Amino acid sequence: MSRASQALRPEAVNSPAEEGLRRKWIDAFHAVRQETERRAAPLSPEDQIIQSMADASPTKWHRAHTTWFLEQFVLQPHVAGYEVFDDRFAFLFNSYYVAAGPRHARPKRGLIARPSNDEVAAFRAHVDAAIERLLETAAPDVLEKIVPILEIGLHHEQQHQELILTDILHAFSQNPTDPAYDPAWRMPRGSARRDFVPLPAGVHFIGHKGEGFRFDNEEPAHRELIEPVKIARSLVTNGEWLEFMKDGGYSTASLWLSDAWAAAQAETWNAPAYWEDRNGQWFSFTLGGSQPVDLAAPVCHVSYYEADAFARWAGKHLPTESEWEVAARSNLLDDAYGIVWQWTRSAYLPYAGYRAPDGAIGEYNGKFMINQMVLRGSSLATPEGHARVTYRNFFYPPHRWQFTGLRLAEYGV
Numbered sequence: 001m002s003r004a005s006q007a008l009r010p011e012a013v014n015s016p017a018e019e020g021l022r023r024k025w026i027d028a029f030h031a032v033r034q035e036t037e038r039r040a041a042p043l044s045p046e047d048q049i050i051q052s053m054a055d056a057s058p059t060k061w062h063r064a065h066t067t068w069f070l071e072q073f074v075l076q077p078h079v080a081g082y083e084v085f086d087d088r089f090a091f092l093f094n095s096y097y098v099a100a101g102p103r104h105a106r107p108k109r110g111l112i113a114r115p116s117n118d119e120v121a122a123f124r125a126h127v128d129a130a131i132e133r134l135l136e137t138a139a140p141d142v143l144e145k146i147v148p149i150l151e152i153g154l155h156h157e158q159q160h161q162e163l164i165l166t167d168i169l170h171a172f173s174q175n176p177t178d179p180a181y182d183p184a185w186r187m188p189r190g191s192a193r194r195d196f197v198p199l200p201a202g203v204h205f206i207g208h209k210g211e212g213f214r215f216d217n218e219e220p221a222h223r224e225l226i227e228p229v230k231i232a233r234s235l236v237t238n239g240e241w242l243e244f245m246k247d248g249g250y251s252t253a254s255l256w257l258s259d260a261w262a263a264a265q266a267e268t269w270n271a272p273a274y275w276e277d278r279n280g281q282w283f284s285f286t287l288g289g290s291q292p293v294d295l296a297a298p299v300c301h302v303s304y305y306e307a308d309a310f311a312r313w314a315g316k317h318l319p320t321e322s323e324w325e326v327a328a329r330s331n332l333l334d335d336a337y338g339i340v341w342q343w344t345r346s347a348y349l350p351y352a353g354y355r356a357p358d359g360a361i362g363e364y365n366g367k368f369m370i371n372q373m374v375l376r377g378s379s380l381a382t383p384e385g386h387a388r389v390t391y392r393n394f395f396y397p398p399h400r401w402q403f404t405g406l407r408l409a410e411y412g413v
């Protein structure tokens with residue numbers, strides 16, 4: 001008997017509960033994999049190869065990298081005799097896992113004309129079939145081992161689904177012919193409530209405990225002190241941002257942190273990313289192409305540096321991630337999810353007692369806990385079912401190409 005057939009038991013008769021579990025994971029797997037393809041579908045092979053800056057990746061790379069992740073961390077360790085689709089792909093599609101071997105330089109991902117889109121589709125089909133067979137036939141003890149890592153693989157792929165949209169938006173923004181990913185796309189409007197609401201001051205548990213998926217960076221749950229503070233019910237709007245601009249926000253050094261001012265000067269920022277002044281009317285480049293800025297919609301594509309300067313101009317501050325989480329748990333926030341990620345003033349640091357997991361998966365979050373800021377909530381590009389109240393997104397303070405906005409907070413109640 002081969003090692004493969006010892007690990008797999010196609011002949012086994014499974015209990016209804018076990019069958020249900022297998023079906024649940026097969027369905028979840030299909031749903032996530034299909035969503036990636038749904039997002040890539042409007043994009044031509046030429047669209048899918050473009051890399052417009054080092055921080056962004058080509059759509060084709062996202063589709064292949066998420067597939068490599070499953071091959072590397074689910075199939076290879078758990079399916080004896082598994083044959084990799086192409087042994088050159090690990091080098092091309094490993095992102096940053098040093099423990100998983102050498103990898104191609106990130107800024108050069110847009111130079112990889114081959115494998116073609118069709119070959120990447122075949123890679124995806126190969127891995128899909130192997131995962132499906134593994135889920136259908138793995139012995140219960142193997143299933144127990146693979147489900148947690150498969151689950152990380154699915155949430156990982158959802159993160160890349162968001163990046164497919166943010167990265168193609170940046171790429172299309174470089175094109176003078178104004179291409180639209182989806183001509184019908186419009187920036188959603190948020191809540192119109194402009195009030196600030198007090199948080200329950202005192203000691204609160206922050207972070208994930210109990211059941212349900214979470215990334216390692218959401219644990220352990222731990223206590224944080226919330227001082228008397230009020231938080232904005234709603235997101236800052238384009239109209240409010242325009243007031244900041246008209247009041248000289250971008251040219252008043254005293255509003256800006258030192259690094260922020262240096263970045264704003266070097267990059268000649270005078271408005272959010274993708275904004276363009278056309279004869280006195282502001283337009284924004286969006287997934288629907290160039291559109292007039294809707295003053296009632298939440299501001300989007302601002303960096304931490306800009307968000308912090310805006311908060312100082314407004315005489316307020318960005319909430320800490322603990323303040324955000326307590327407010328969200330207390331149902332005080334409108335549009336906490338689904339429009340823009342919200343910058344917090346919290347540096348992306350390990351929670352008290354955090355330890356990165358052993359092995360390559362330990363590289364997923366822990367090694368990035370330096371020089372980045374936490375964002376909370378989720379955005380219009382975040383896939384259904386991905387975000388939660390303890391979710392910690394993180395980006396570098398000058399980054400603007402994600403769907404990032406802000407809400408304000410104010411000390412003293």
Ligand SMILES: [Fe+2]
Pocket residue numbers: 065095156160
């Ligand atoms: Fe990744």
